[in-house]
Amino acid sequence: NSFRFVERAIAFEVERQIELIEDGGKVVQETRLFDPERDETRSMRTKEEANDYRYFPCPDLLPVVLDQAYLDHLRSQLPELPADKRARFQNELGLSAYDANVLSASREMAEFFEEVHRVCGDAKQAANWVQGELSGALNRENLSIQNSPVSAQQLGELIRRVLDDTINGKAAKQVFQALWNGQGESADAVIEAKGLKQVTDTGAIEAMIDQVIAESPAQVAQYRDSEPEKRGKMIGYFVGQVMKASRGTANPQQVNGLLKEKLDALL
Known part of the structure; x- marks a missing residue:
């Protein structure tokens, strides 16, 4: 006899009737009593069998048959x-x-992510960029993903250029910002216009490494005199100088490998 008990009774009946139907049973017309202590309803009497109810079906309401095919x-x-x-x-x-939870939070977010993934072919990278660089920019500008200046097609193409080593991660962020600002119609156009294509030619990278080594005699001597376990950290200085000389376009993995070979040859 309170709204709270009515709410609890309805909640119980919802679960009871679902379970009854799923088990192949049938919900009958009846009066049920709610037991607040046990939080359940119990049958008191069925209306079909109680003539005093003057119960009869409405002739204007036809039975609805829902077969499995439908x-x-x-x-x-x-x-x-x-x-x-x-x-x-x-x-x-x-x-x-x-x-998965973040990307499926809204239909628009999920659709954008799936289009990025379709274009670039790498689900994890697509997820990282949509949740990271893109979402950060959208939040800063208070924009919805539907109004993103960078389309899913553009972002997917940008990620693809990172995956095929056309550009490195640092350059990719520059390309993204340019696309966001409307400075190019595609990642390839921005890469070409800004000269961001990654240098992977071994000869060109070796030439830059040789120049850095020649201009860094003190650091080379320090590397040579250091304990082997400390040399790995010291390579970072040389990598930074080579990346600076290449304006960030040299392939970092190649730079690391070639630098170690050349520096170790000086020991």
Whole structure:
């Protein structure tokens, strides 16, 4: 006899009737009593058998028959639900539970991510860029993802250029900013205009390394005199100088490998 008890009774009945139908049972017309101590309802009497109710079906309300074929058809017309999308992102794309939750938080976010992934082919990199660089820029400008100045196609192409070593990560952020500011129609156009294409030619990188080594006699001597376990950290100075000489376009992995070979040859 209170709204609170009515709410609890309805909540119990929802669960009871779902379970009853799923088990093949049928919900009958009846009066049920709510037990607040046990938080459940109990049958008191069925209306069909109680003549005093003067119960009769409304002739204007025809029975609704929902066969399995019709239910399957309706189910096939439904869009992918968030829970199913999260599961697919994890099971098929290999994303973490956290990434899957963030990217499926809204339909727009999920669709943007999936288009980026379609273009670049790497789900994890697509997730990182959408949640990182893109979301950060959107938040700073108080924009929704639907109004992003950088399209999913553009972002996917940018990530693809990182994956195929056309540009490195540092240059990729410059390209993203240029696209955000409307300074190019595509990642390739920005890379070309700004001369950001990564240098992977071994001969060109070796020439820059030789120049840095020649201009750094004190650091070379320090490297030569250091304990072997400390030399790895010291290479960072030389890598930085080579990257500076290449204006950030040299392939960092190649620079590291070639530098170690040349410096170790001086020992």
